[in-house]
Amino acid sequence: MKTIRFGIVGTGTIAHRFAQAIRNVPGVELAAVASRGKQTGDAFAAEFGIPRVFVGYETMAQSDAIDAAYIAVPHSGHCTCSCLMLQNGKHVLCEKPMAVTAEEGERMFRAAKENGVLLMEAMWARLVPGTLKMLELVQSGVLGDIQSVEGKFCYTMDEDEMDHHVFLPEHGGGALLDVGVYGLHFAQWYLGRDVRTIDARAVLYGGVDAHTCLLMQYANGAIADLSAAILLRKPNEGYVYGSRGYAHLPRFYAPQQIELHLHGQETQTIGTPYAGNGFEEQIAHFRDCVRQGQEESPVVTPSDTLFVLRQMDAIRKKICVRYPQDSASD
Ligand SMILES: NC(=O)c1ccc[n+]([C@@H]2O[C@H](COP(=O)([O-])OP(=O)(O)OC[C@H]3O[C@@H](n4cnc5c(N)ncnc54)[C@H](OP(=O)(O)O)[C@@H]3O)[C@@H](O)[C@H]2O)c1
Numbered sequence: 001m002k003t004i005r006f007g008i009v010g011t012g013t014i015a016h017r018f019a020q021a022i023r024n025v026p027g028v029e030l031a032a033v034a035s036r037g038k039q040t041g042d043a044f045a046a047e048f049g050i051p052r053v054f055v056g057y058e059t060m061a062q063s064d065a066i067d068a069a070y071i072a073v074p075h076s077g078h079c080t081c082s083c084l085m086l087q088n089g090k091h092v093l094c095e096k097p098m099a100v101t102a103e104e105g106e107r108m109f110r111a112a113k114e115n116g117v118l119l120m121e122a123m124w125a126r127l128v129p130g131t132l133k134m135l136e137l138v139q140s141g142v143l144g145d146i147q148s149v150e151g152k153f154c155y156t157m158d159e160d161e162m163d164h165h166v167f168l169p170e171h172g173g174g175a176l177l178d179v180g181v182y183g184l185h186f187a188q189w190y191l192g193r194d195v196r197t198i199d200a201r202a203v204l205y206g207g208v209d210a211h212t213c214l215l216m217q218y219a220n221g222a223i224a225d226l227s228a229a230i231l232l233r234k235p236n237e238g239y240v241y242g243s244r245g246y247a248h249l250p251r252f253y254a255p256q257q258i259e260l261h262l263h264g265q266e267t268q269t270i271g272t273p274y275a276g277n278g279f280e281e282q283i284a285h286f287r288d289c290v291r292q293g294q295e296e297s298p299v300v301t302p303s304d305t306l307f308v309l310r311q312m313d314a315i316r317k318k319i320c321v322r323y324p325q326d327s328a329s330d
Pocket of ligand 1: 009010011012013014015034035036037040041072073074075077095096097122124165178
Protein backbone atom coordinates (compact mmCIF):
# COMPACT_ATOMS: atom_id res chain seq x y z
CA MET A 1 0.00 0.00 0.00
CA LYS A 2 1.05 3.55 -0.72
CA THR A 3 3.23 5.31 1.86
CA ILE A 4 1.79 8.74 2.67
CA ARG A 5 4.50 11.40 2.50
CA PHE A 6 3.95 14.17 5.05
CA GLY A 7 5.38 17.67 5.04
CA ILE A 8 5.29 19.68 8.27
CA VAL A 9 4.46 23.39 8.14
CA GLY A 10 6.25 25.19 11.00
CA THR A 11 9.01 24.05 13.32
CA GLY A 12 7.71 24.93 16.79
CA THR A 13 6.69 22.95 19.87
CA ILE A 14 3.94 20.83 18.40
CA ALA A 15 5.81 20.16 15.16
CA HIS A 16 8.42 18.40 17.33
CA ARG A 17 5.81 16.19 18.98
CA PHE A 18 4.36 15.26 15.59
CA ALA A 19 7.81 14.50 14.14
CA GLN A 20 8.54 12.16 17.06
CA ALA A 21 5.21 10.35 16.72
CA ILE A 22 5.26 9.84 12.97
CA ARG A 23 8.37 7.65 13.31
CA ASN A 24 6.24 5.08 15.14
CA VAL A 25 3.50 4.85 12.52
CA PRO A 26 3.89 2.46 9.57
CA GLY A 27 2.80 3.58 6.12
CA VAL A 28 3.70 7.24 6.58
CA GLU A 29 6.96 9.13 6.30
CA LEU A 30 8.19 12.61 7.06
CA ALA A 31 9.31 13.70 3.61
CA ALA A 32 9.72 17.46 4.08
CA VAL A 33 9.54 20.42 6.42
CA ALA A 34 8.65 24.01 5.52
CA SER A 35 9.86 26.90 7.64
CA ARG A 36 9.87 30.68 7.33
CA GLY A 37 13.64 30.58 7.84
CA LYS A 38 16.44 28.45 6.37
CA GLN A 39 18.22 27.97 9.68
CA THR A 40 15.13 26.78 11.54
CA GLY A 41 14.15 24.49 8.67
CA ASP A 42 17.65 22.99 8.41
CA ALA A 43 17.90 22.47 12.18
CA PHE A 44 14.53 20.73 12.31
CA ALA A 45 15.39 18.54 9.31
CA ALA A 46 18.71 17.57 10.88
CA GLU A 47 17.04 16.70 14.19
CA PHE A 48 14.53 14.34 12.54
CA GLY A 49 16.45 13.19 9.45
CA ILE A 50 14.02 14.85 7.01
CA PRO A 51 15.26 14.78 3.39
CA ARG A 52 13.71 18.03 2.04
CA VAL A 53 13.62 21.54 3.51
CA PHE A 54 11.49 24.29 1.98
CA VAL A 55 12.00 27.91 2.91
CA GLY A 56 8.52 29.39 2.74
CA TYR A 57 5.33 27.40 2.90
CA GLU A 58 4.24 28.01 -0.68
CA THR A 59 7.20 26.21 -2.22
CA MET A 60 6.33 23.04 -0.30
CA ALA A 61 2.66 23.36 -1.28
CA GLN A 62 3.62 23.50 -4.95
CA SER A 63 6.16 20.65 -4.86
CA ASP A 64 5.35 17.02 -5.57
CA ALA A 65 7.54 15.88 -2.66
CA ILE A 66 4.56 15.45 -0.31
CA ASP A 67 1.05 14.00 -0.33
CA ALA A 68 -0.14 15.56 2.92
CA ALA A 69 0.67 18.53 5.14
CA TYR A 70 0.52 18.84 8.91
CA ILE A 71 -0.19 22.48 9.82
CA ALA A 72 1.68 23.42 13.00
CA VAL A 73 1.65 27.23 12.94
CA PRO A 74 -0.26 29.61 15.27
CA HIS A 75 -4.06 29.50 14.92
CA SER A 76 -4.06 32.66 12.79
CA GLY A 77 -2.15 30.80 10.05
CA HIS A 78 -4.32 27.66 9.98
CA CYS A 79 -6.78 28.86 7.35
CA THR A 80 -4.24 30.41 4.97
CA CYS A 81 -1.72 27.55 5.22
CA SER A 82 -4.37 24.83 4.95
CA CYS A 83 -6.03 26.46 1.93
CA LEU A 84 -2.63 26.85 0.28
CA MET A 85 -1.96 23.13 0.67
CA LEU A 86 -5.50 22.04 -0.24
CA GLN A 87 -5.52 24.15 -3.40
CA ASN A 88 -2.31 22.40 -4.41
CA GLY A 89 -3.94 19.00 -4.01
CA LYS A 90 -2.42 18.09 -0.63
CA HIS A 91 -4.38 16.39 2.14
CA VAL A 92 -4.29 18.42 5.36
CA LEU A 93 -4.14 17.54 9.04
CA CYS A 94 -4.48 20.93 10.75
CA GLU A 95 -3.74 21.67 14.40
CA LYS A 96 -6.48 22.68 16.82
CA PRO A 97 -8.45 24.87 16.82
CA MET A 98 -8.73 24.22 13.10
CA ALA A 99 -9.57 27.90 12.52
CA VAL A 100 -9.97 31.17 14.40
CA THR A 101 -13.62 31.56 13.32
CA ALA A 102 -16.32 29.26 11.97
CA GLU A 103 -16.32 31.27 8.75
CA GLU A 104 -12.65 30.35 8.22
CA GLY A 105 -13.43 26.72 9.01
CA GLU A 106 -16.23 26.63 6.45
CA ARG A 107 -13.90 28.13 3.85
CA MET A 108 -11.29 25.46 4.59
CA PHE A 109 -13.76 22.57 4.22
CA ARG A 110 -15.01 24.10 0.96
CA ALA A 111 -11.43 24.21 -0.33
CA ALA A 112 -10.96 20.54 0.60
CA LYS A 113 -14.15 19.54 -1.22
CA GLU A 114 -13.33 21.59 -4.31
CA ASN A 115 -9.92 19.95 -4.55
CA GLY A 116 -11.03 16.41 -3.69
CA VAL A 117 -8.67 16.03 -0.71
CA LEU A 118 -8.98 15.25 2.99
CA LEU A 119 -9.01 17.96 5.67
CA MET A 120 -9.12 16.93 9.33
CA GLU A 121 -8.70 18.89 12.55
CA ALA A 122 -5.84 17.38 14.55
CA MET A 123 -8.18 16.53 17.45
CA TRP A 124 -5.83 13.73 18.50
CA ALA A 125 -7.67 13.38 21.83
CA ARG A 126 -10.73 11.90 20.06
CA LEU A 127 -8.61 9.00 18.76
CA VAL A 128 -6.56 7.93 21.81
CA PRO A 129 -7.43 4.61 23.52
CA GLY A 130 -8.81 6.35 26.65
CA THR A 131 -11.43 8.30 24.71
CA LEU A 132 -12.38 5.27 22.61
CA LYS A 133 -12.78 3.20 25.80
CA MET A 134 -14.82 5.91 27.53
CA LEU A 135 -17.15 6.20 24.55
CA GLU A 136 -17.54 2.41 24.51
CA LEU A 137 -18.38 2.41 28.24
CA VAL A 138 -20.93 5.19 27.80
CA GLN A 139 -22.51 3.48 24.78
CA SER A 140 -22.72 0.17 26.70
CA GLY A 141 -24.89 1.93 29.27
CA VAL A 142 -22.66 1.02 32.23
CA LEU A 143 -22.89 4.59 33.56
CA GLY A 144 -26.64 4.88 32.86
CA ASP A 145 -27.97 8.12 31.37
CA ILE A 146 -25.23 10.71 31.07
CA GLN A 147 -26.37 13.81 32.95
CA SER A 148 -23.27 15.91 33.33
CA VAL A 149 -19.62 16.35 32.36
CA GLU A 150 -16.89 18.46 33.91
CA GLY A 151 -13.49 19.29 32.46
CA LYS A 152 -10.75 21.71 33.45
CA PHE A 153 -7.78 22.48 31.20
CA CYS A 154 -5.98 25.33 32.96
CA TYR A 155 -2.25 26.02 32.87
CA THR A 156 0.08 28.97 33.37
CA MET A 157 2.33 30.45 30.72
CA ASP A 158 5.65 31.82 31.99
CA GLU A 159 5.92 35.53 32.77
CA ASP A 160 8.63 35.93 30.09
CA GLU A 161 6.34 34.54 27.38
CA MET A 162 3.92 37.48 27.24
CA ASP A 163 4.73 38.12 23.56
CA HIS A 164 3.71 34.52 22.71
CA HIS A 165 0.93 34.18 20.12
CA VAL A 166 -1.39 32.73 22.75
CA PHE A 167 -1.65 36.27 24.26
CA LEU A 168 -2.22 38.09 20.96
CA PRO A 169 -5.70 38.76 19.52
CA GLU A 170 -4.34 38.88 15.96
CA HIS A 171 -3.23 35.26 16.37
CA GLY A 172 -6.56 34.12 17.84
CA GLY A 173 -5.01 34.06 21.32
CA GLY A 174 -6.67 33.27 24.63
CA ALA A 175 -7.64 30.27 26.72
CA LEU A 176 -10.88 29.41 24.93
CA LEU A 177 -9.27 28.73 21.56
CA ASP A 178 -6.05 27.32 22.99
CA VAL A 179 -7.41 24.79 25.48
CA GLY A 180 -11.15 25.43 25.85
CA VAL A 181 -11.48 23.76 22.44
CA TYR A 182 -10.74 20.41 24.12
CA GLY A 183 -13.51 20.88 26.68
CA LEU A 184 -16.03 21.78 23.98
CA HIS A 185 -15.13 18.69 21.93
CA PHE A 186 -15.28 16.54 25.11
CA ALA A 187 -18.75 17.87 25.99
CA GLN A 188 -19.90 17.14 22.44
CA TRP A 189 -18.64 13.52 22.62
CA TYR A 190 -20.68 12.72 25.73
CA LEU A 191 -23.63 15.13 25.65
CA GLY A 192 -24.18 15.79 21.94
CA ARG A 193 -25.13 19.06 20.31
CA ASP A 194 -28.56 20.02 21.58
CA VAL A 195 -27.18 22.87 23.67
CA ARG A 196 -29.89 25.25 24.83
CA THR A 197 -27.97 27.78 26.95
CA ILE A 198 -24.33 28.75 27.49
CA ASP A 199 -23.31 30.87 30.47
CA ALA A 200 -19.78 32.18 30.07
CA ARG A 201 -17.56 34.17 32.42
CA ALA A 202 -14.01 35.26 31.64
CA VAL A 203 -11.06 37.19 32.99
CA LEU A 204 -9.52 39.15 30.12
CA TYR A 205 -5.86 39.97 29.68
CA GLY A 206 -4.69 42.34 26.92
CA GLY A 207 -7.65 41.63 24.64
CA VAL A 208 -7.76 37.84 25.04
CA ASP A 209 -9.33 35.59 27.67
CA ALA A 210 -6.88 34.41 30.33
CA HIS A 211 -9.47 32.32 32.19
CA THR A 212 -12.89 31.26 30.92
CA CYS A 213 -15.58 29.24 32.71
CA LEU A 214 -18.58 27.80 30.88
CA LEU A 215 -21.84 26.25 32.06
CA MET A 216 -23.81 24.75 29.20
CA GLN A 217 -27.25 23.21 29.51
CA TYR A 218 -28.73 20.75 27.01
CA ALA A 219 -32.31 20.13 25.90
CA ASN A 220 -32.49 16.98 28.09
CA GLY A 221 -31.37 18.96 31.14
CA ALA A 222 -27.76 17.70 31.12
CA ILE A 223 -25.08 20.21 32.14
CA ALA A 224 -21.45 20.67 31.04
CA ASP A 225 -19.13 22.56 33.39
CA LEU A 226 -15.86 23.54 31.68
CA SER A 227 -12.84 25.73 32.49
CA ALA A 228 -9.94 26.91 30.36
CA ALA A 229 -7.03 29.08 31.45
CA ILE A 230 -3.59 30.18 30.32
CA LEU A 231 -2.70 32.15 33.48
CA LEU A 232 -4.17 29.93 36.19
CA ARG A 233 -3.42 26.38 37.16
CA LYS A 234 -6.23 24.01 38.10
CA PRO A 235 -6.16 20.19 38.28
CA ASN A 236 -6.27 19.05 34.66
CA GLU A 237 -9.05 16.52 35.05
CA GLY A 238 -12.67 15.78 34.36
CA TYR A 239 -15.70 13.66 35.07
CA VAL A 240 -18.54 12.02 33.18
CA TYR A 241 -21.57 11.56 35.46
CA GLY A 242 -24.39 9.13 34.75
CA SER A 243 -27.44 7.80 36.59
CA ARG A 244 -25.52 4.61 37.58
CA GLY A 245 -22.20 6.16 38.56
CA TYR A 246 -19.41 8.33 37.27
CA ALA A 247 -16.00 8.16 35.61
CA HIS A 248 -13.08 10.23 36.84
CA LEU A 249 -10.66 11.06 34.03
CA PRO A 250 -7.19 12.46 34.74
CA ARG A 251 -6.36 14.69 31.70
CA PHE A 252 -10.04 14.36 30.84
CA TYR A 253 -9.91 14.88 27.07
CA ALA A 254 -7.26 12.20 26.48
CA PRO A 255 -7.15 9.99 29.59
CA GLN A 256 -4.54 7.28 30.01
CA GLN A 257 -6.55 5.91 32.92
CA ILE A 258 -10.26 5.72 33.68
CA GLU A 259 -11.53 5.41 37.25
CA LEU A 260 -15.05 3.98 37.28
CA HIS A 261 -17.18 4.66 40.36
CA LEU A 262 -20.39 2.66 39.87
CA HIS A 263 -23.07 2.86 42.56
CA GLY A 264 -22.71 0.00 45.06
CA GLN A 265 -19.50 -1.34 43.50
CA GLU A 266 -15.78 -1.14 44.25
CA THR A 267 -13.90 1.47 42.22
CA GLN A 268 -12.39 -0.02 39.06
CA THR A 269 -9.33 1.45 37.37
CA ILE A 270 -8.87 0.82 33.66
CA GLY A 271 -5.47 1.58 32.10
CA THR A 272 -5.69 3.17 28.63
CA PRO A 273 -2.10 4.17 27.76
CA TYR A 274 -1.21 5.89 24.48
CA ALA A 275 0.77 3.93 21.88
CA GLY A 276 3.47 6.66 22.01
CA ASN A 277 3.09 10.36 22.73
CA GLY A 278 -0.64 10.44 21.92
CA PHE A 279 -0.34 11.54 18.28
CA GLU A 280 0.28 8.10 16.73
CA GLU A 281 -3.41 7.15 16.67
CA GLN A 282 -4.46 10.29 14.81
CA ILE A 283 -1.66 9.89 12.27
CA ALA A 284 -2.68 6.26 11.64
CA HIS A 285 -6.34 7.28 11.32
CA PHE A 286 -5.50 10.08 8.88
CA ARG A 287 -3.33 7.63 6.84
CA ASP A 288 -6.23 5.17 6.63
CA CYS A 289 -8.66 7.89 5.51
CA VAL A 290 -6.26 8.98 2.75
CA ARG A 291 -5.66 5.40 1.61
CA GLN A 292 -9.40 4.75 1.48
CA GLY A 293 -9.97 7.89 -0.57
CA GLN A 294 -12.12 9.48 2.14
CA GLU A 295 -12.49 13.24 1.89
CA GLU A 296 -13.78 13.49 5.47
CA SER A 297 -12.79 11.64 8.61
CA PRO A 298 -15.76 9.62 9.84
CA VAL A 299 -14.49 10.13 13.42
CA VAL A 300 -13.24 13.72 13.64
CA THR A 301 -15.93 14.95 11.30
CA PRO A 302 -16.27 18.38 9.68
CA SER A 303 -19.56 18.83 11.52
CA ASP A 304 -17.85 18.15 14.90
CA THR A 305 -15.18 20.72 14.10
CA LEU A 306 -17.62 23.33 12.78
CA PHE A 307 -19.97 22.85 15.74
CA VAL A 308 -17.16 23.69 18.17
CA LEU A 309 -15.91 26.62 16.03
CA ARG A 310 -19.45 28.09 16.03
CA GLN A 311 -19.68 27.63 19.79
CA MET A 312 -16.37 29.47 20.23
CA ASP A 313 -17.60 32.36 18.05
CA ALA A 314 -20.75 32.61 20.20
CA ILE A 315 -18.84 32.35 23.49
CA ARG A 316 -16.37 35.06 22.44
CA LYS A 317 -19.29 37.42 21.83
CA LYS A 318 -20.48 36.77 25.38
CA ILE A 319 -17.06 37.38 26.93
CA CYS A 320 -16.26 40.34 24.62
CA VAL A 321 -13.17 38.92 22.91
CA ARG A 322 -12.86 40.08 19.31
CA TYR A 323 -10.23 39.18 16.73
CA PRO A 324 -9.32 40.93 13.47
CA GLN A 325 -10.59 37.73 11.76
CA ASP A 326 -14.16 38.45 12.95
CA SER A 327 -16.26 39.95 10.18
CA ALA A 328 -17.49 43.53 10.63
CA SER A 329 -21.09 42.31 10.91
CA ASP A 330 -20.34 40.00 13.89
N1 LIG B 1 -2.33 19.19 19.80
C1 LIG B 1 -1.70 19.70 20.83
O1 LIG B 1 -1.54 19.06 21.86
C2 LIG B 1 -1.12 21.07 20.70
C3 LIG B 1 -0.22 21.52 21.66
C4 LIG B 1 0.37 22.78 21.47
C5 LIG B 1 -0.01 23.54 20.38
N2 LIG B 1 -0.94 23.08 19.50
C6 LIG B 1 -1.35 23.92 18.36
O2 LIG B 1 -0.29 23.96 17.42
C7 LIG B 1 -0.21 25.25 16.83
C8 LIG B 1 1.22 25.76 17.01
O3 LIG B 1 1.51 25.86 18.39
P1 LIG B 1 3.00 25.74 18.94
O4 LIG B 1 2.87 25.70 20.41
O5 LIG B 1 3.73 24.66 18.25
O6 LIG B 1 3.57 27.15 18.49
P2 LIG B 1 5.11 27.58 18.35
O7 LIG B 1 5.96 26.75 19.21
O8 LIG B 1 5.16 29.05 18.50
O9 LIG B 1 5.44 27.20 16.84
C9 LIG B 1 4.72 27.74 15.78
C10 LIG B 1 5.58 27.67 14.51
O10 LIG B 1 4.80 28.24 13.47
C11 LIG B 1 5.64 28.98 12.58
N3 LIG B 1 5.07 30.34 12.45
C12 LIG B 1 4.52 30.85 11.34
N4 LIG B 1 4.07 32.08 11.52
C13 LIG B 1 4.35 32.40 12.81
C14 LIG B 1 4.16 33.57 13.58
N5 LIG B 1 3.58 34.67 13.08
N6 LIG B 1 4.58 33.55 14.85
C15 LIG B 1 5.16 32.47 15.38
N7 LIG B 1 5.38 31.32 14.68
C16 LIG B 1 4.99 31.29 13.40
C17 LIG B 1 7.04 28.97 13.17
O11 LIG B 1 7.79 28.02 12.43
P3 LIG B 1 8.81 28.50 11.27
O12 LIG B 1 9.43 29.77 11.74
O13 LIG B 1 9.74 27.37 11.17
O14 LIG B 1 8.01 28.70 10.03
C18 LIG B 1 6.86 28.47 14.60
O15 LIG B 1 7.92 27.69 15.03
C19 LIG B 1 -1.26 26.13 17.54
O16 LIG B 1 -2.39 26.28 16.72
C20 LIG B 1 -1.62 25.33 18.79
O17 LIG B 1 -2.99 25.45 19.16
C21 LIG B 1 -1.47 21.86 19.63
